[in-house]
Amino acid sequence: MTVLPDDGFSLAAEFPHATHEQWQHLVAGVLRKSGREVSAETAEDALSTALEDGLRARPLYTARDAAPPTGLPGFAPFVRGGRAEGQTAGGWDVRQPHSVPDSAAVLSDLENGVTSLWLSVGEHTGFPVSALPAALDGVYLDLAPIVLQAGAESAAAAAQLLRLHDEAGTAPAAARGNLGGDPLGHEARTGSAYDATPLYELAGRCAADRPGLRAMTVDALPYHEAGASTAQELGCSLATGVAYLRALTSSGLTVQQALAQLEFRYAASADQFLTIAKFRAARRLWGRVAEACGAARHGAQLQHAVTSPVMMTRRDPWVNMLRGTVATLAAGVGGADAVTVLPFDQELGLTDAFARRIARNTSTILIEESHLARVIDPAGGSWYVERLTDELARAAWDFFQEIERAGGQAAALRSGMVRERLAENWAARSRNLAKRREPVTGVSEFPFLGEKPVVREPAPPAPSGGLPRVRRDEAFEALRARSDAHLAATGARPRVFLAALGPAASHTARLTFAANLFQAGGIEPVTEGDFGASGTRTVCLCSSDEVYAQEAESVARQLRAAGAQQVFLAGRPGTYAGVDTYVFAGCDAADVLSATLDRMGVSR
Structure with missing residues (x-):
């Protein structure tokens, strides 16, 4: 070890060491000046952010926030990565999805940076199994790993792909990818089960003859898309993986062979740090499962990250590019082996080449x-x-154990337990979305009513019948759809007149807030001219509390006399005569906007 010479200079040597308690005391003083009565002991909690699963993000983390040892990359508990060398020299596997048998699009992807293909095959999943040869026409199967998702037709699709490998003369060791067997994932999506015995037999063949080809996928996306929290998504994946381990070992594979037949698929969201922690926690949890099975050295989890469909929006879809970028960065930092970036127009229909x-x-x-x-x-x-990785892993393990106590993943799905728990979480999250505590840029925040719609050809209907599919934009999308229908029927959107009271310094902030809120519901704000010429009978007063105290009631009376039928006030609820409704940060924006459209006669 090289010892640096003592040059007599030490940074901050003249300052006393600051303690955590001193910091808390200073924070409490600042909060009290802002009108919040807190003690030094509760100051940190006052600045904490509540996350799902009972977790909290605190404002300060120090060395005292210790977490269990993470080990080294490639070694148990695999928190730091499933391989000692990390991601390959070329980075993670760039995996592009395709749901139509377009070999030109497939080849274009492979020629321009894509390193593996994710093909949706089957009557209710994507294109027909019989079209698989056409979709892969011209593809060098020894160079491009193929990952299938075929639902109930997984065995037929797998057999077709293996025939293509044989016909192409692919060396057994060169065949890579995943045959996509996932009976529990299919049941979660559709509510119906299929016989997975042929897939377990194929897993045995892969283990014996094609070491680079896996037979089974543990797809956690059905749970994520049904509103699962991060811990619930991880817990469901663990329970599913354990179910497949039991089935594979019962069919004759060793635990080591069975572990090598599984690939895990998780959603990556624009919540950067939670996504990083998710992939690290997932490896730690699966390593613990492998350890319990007596195969700790073989517990490295192969991970496929998919940018979250739940976060994708139909309005202002261009913003999805930014969401996808943050999610991809988080998945890469979290150590995912393969990453699929869903195209920004994913929710609008068939994606285009751009x-x-x-x-x-x-x-x-x-x-x-x-x-x-x-x-x-x-x-x-x-x-x-x-710390977040550790807390998330513990929450996920608790949910996994709850599923196991219910009889395992299949029993928990069929009894409705998984559906109920996911619905509870989504209901709580929906309240935050409605109140814009979880903002959706371009939808609930900063919407653009004049945007030109992005039009795509309709995509095949997604499988249904199982767990529901939710989207963050769904409440506000319904409001915007009502506004669009009103525009098509009448030639104009519903409007609200924003009455600015007092000088600009008094009204600008709340006028901007009100304009943003009403546009989230497809209601066009009118800020110029006077109320009589605005073409609406709905008005919102915008100013400071001081100006409201002096002018709100008199202005409200004047507006009523001029024909106003509904008067809003942008600010905390008060007792101003003539004011019907108050809009403020934290109000249930979705409910307020829906009721406003009802009063305006905008049909549902």
Whole structure:
């Protein structure tokens, strides 16, 4: 070890060491000046942010926020990565999805940065199994890993792919990818089960003859898309993985062979740090399962990250590019082995070549230009990330154990337990979305009513019959759809007149707030001219509390006399005569806007 000479200079040597308690005391003093009565002991809680699963993000993390040892990359408990060398020299596997048998699009992707293909096959999933040869026409199967998702037709699709490998003369060791067997994931999506015995037999063949090909996928997306919290998504994946381990070992595979037949698929969201912690926690949890099975050294989890469908919006879809970028960065930092960036127009129908290009280039920029894959576990050592990883892993393990006590994943699905628990979480999250505590840019915050719609050809209907599919934008999307229908029927959107009281310094902040809120419901704000010429009978007063105290009631009376039928006030609820409704930060915006459209005669 090199010992640096003592040059007599030490940073901050003249300052006393600051303690955590001193920091808390200073924070409490600042909060009290802002009108919040807190003690030094509760000051930190006052600045904490509540997350799902009972977790909280605190404002300060220090060395005292210790987490269990994370080990080394490639070694149990695999928190820091499933491989000692980290991601391959070229970064993570860039995996592009395809649901139509378009070989030209497939080849274009492979020629421009995509390194593996994710094909949706089957009558209720994507294109017909019989079209698989056409979709892969011209693809070098020994170079491009193929991942299938075929639902109830998984065995037939797998057999077709294996025939294509044989016909192409692919060396057994060169065949890579996943045959996509996931009976529990299919049941979660559709409510119906299928016989997975042929897939377990194929897993045995893969283990014996094709070591680079896996037979089973543990897809957690059905739970994520049904409103699961992060811990619930992880818990369901563990329970599913354990169910497949039991089935595979019962069919004759060793525990080591069975572990090597599974690949896990998780959603990556724009919540950057929670996503990083998710992938790190998932590896730790699966490593614990492998340890319990007596195969701790073989517990490295192969992870496929997919940018969250739940976060994708139909309004202002261009913003989805930004969401996808943050989610991809988080998945890469979290150590995912493969990443699928869903095209920004995913929720509008069949994606086009431009959207697919942007999606694949998102990974390319992060790998090639940002050099994100050159560092193993770049978030490792962060007190916040390590603590969040630990807390999330514990919450997920608790939910996994709850599922196991209910009889396992299949029993928990069929009894309705999983559905009920996920619905409870989504109901709580929906309240935050409605109140804009979880803002959706371009939808509930900063909407653009004059945007030109992005139109795509309709996509095949998604499988249904099982768990519901939810979207963050659904409440506000319904309001915007009502406004669009009103515009088509009458030639104008519903309007609200924003009455600014007092000088600009008094009304600007709340006028901006009110304009933003009403546009989230498809209601066009009118700020110029006078109320009589606004073409509406709905008005919102906008100013400071001081101005309201002097003018709100008299202005409300004047507006009523001029024909106003509904008077809002932008500010905390008060007792101003003539005011019907108050809009403020934290109000149930979705409910207020829906009721307003009802009063305006805008049909549902």
